[in-house]
Amino acid sequence: MTGTAKRPPTTSAGLPLRVEGLGKTFRSARGAAVRALDGIDLTIGAGEFVSILGPSGCGKSTLLAILAGLDTATDGTASVGGRPVTAPLVDAGVMFQRDLLLDWHTCEDNILMQFRMRGLATAPYRDRARELLALVGMEHAAQRYPRELSGGMRQRVAICRALVHEPPLLFLDEPFGALDALTRENLNTELAALTAHSGATVVFVTHGIDEAVFLGDRAVVMSARPGRVIADVAIDLPVPRGPQVRELPQFTAYTARLRKLLAHEVQAVAVEGARS
């Protein structure tokens, strides 16, 4: 199920991102100061797809939230297109692990929430919402309610919602983390096709090594808490990426390398966990 044969949506070009000396400390429930992120430096070019990998609790979701303007950094700066991020970036598309579809709206109306939230009329965008649904093979579901759909189908609707306003930036926080392996691979292929043509800059947080390599132009590996960048691997695989990419020897080499880097960090978390 891919949308590659159909006409992809056209989108304005992506925006570059820059992170300098970014750190985040927050107070835990017990009042102790917890350092979540420390000294993060990252430059992401316009239209680049960057996967961010790291062990659970390494602050990668926090980093994404700071980039999207949904959280604030304690020190350092994050800027988008040369401007510092101080408020939620409204020209971004955001996806979380949970699809967060509103149960009382049809799929189409859920997608059009992008415009209702902005106080815009939805009628001019209805066709575009349908077009996107068709691209992910969901044209039949436009008038259906989310609870009638499977998890994978719901997440497809969430993808459409994140793309419908043609954002130059996409922030994806483990969007496929709760899906089964097969659905996940299908959605990876669909997302690859959609983002390749949209030109948006994508930041993709995951702990799936396979999908990080499959989707990313680069994979950034973060350490256990406090999260730091420990490796930045350029992924040189043919584009556009289809399912056959997974069978290439380079693909396996990349995943093996990342797995090694991560294993070390996961071990660090385990030691930390045993101590506390």
Next chain:
Amino acid sequence: MTGTGQRVRTRHRFGVAGPEAAGVDRRAGEPGARGAAALAGRVGRWTAVWYLFAVLLVLLAWEIAIVVGGTPDYLLPTPTQVAKAFDTYHQPLLHHSWFTLKEILLGFAVAVAAGMLIAVPIAFSRTVERVAYPLIVMTQAVPKVALGPLFIVWFGFGLETDVIIAVSVAIFPVIVNTALGLTSIDPDLVRLGRSMGGSRMRLFWLVRLPTALPSIFAGLKVAVTFAVIGAVVGEFIVGGSGLGYLTLSASGNQNVPLLFASVIALALIGVLFYAAIDLAERVVLRHHPQSGNRG
């Protein structure tokens, strides 16, 4: 196309009433299970027949028990005598029912409007919550019956006093459930809304309020039964009008059949109000998942 239905079970302390709240997993491909089908299942023809049968059985047993057992009818009348009382006293019964109905309606409406207006600032400000909750709990701890005489001094011997008592009882569940519903929203949903450029106002109307509706309706159901109790308590204290007064006066006159008729009329009004809220809930929440699941 496969997929695991990922679900987050939000805690509903004042849960959506009913056993189905315990966690019925609704699978995909079960469209509209809540709406029409549930309605038909609940008040379907056969269910109604069984209800009627059960009631008739009880009435028959009651009648026989009194006739055979020889209980004096000034203590416990037979169903036939109660039926006769409905006929004989239909005028005062209708008159007082109408009065009580008005009180419940007014009391419930005021409690809902005021309760929601109070709940919104509580839900949105930690400071307001900290100040308001102790006050609400304190006022709630005072038995309303004890306040009756004070309300009479303030508002006189009319409908107003009964309505005020009904409001004072019914407002609490409205405040608590509305505040709870408005605050028990998935924080990621708020973040998503903000990333879409949603203002606080638009987030409230488009996301927060609809999300809170199941909890609000649970509160309304409790509130409507409380409004009935409040109105009757008011009538007991104030006197003069309403089914509460009629019951009291029938008791004074040893007219037990009228007393029974009056209580039954009251019960019917209570059921009517509850059923109305229940129906409204089914219509409004026809697309909401039953147990507060949010995928």
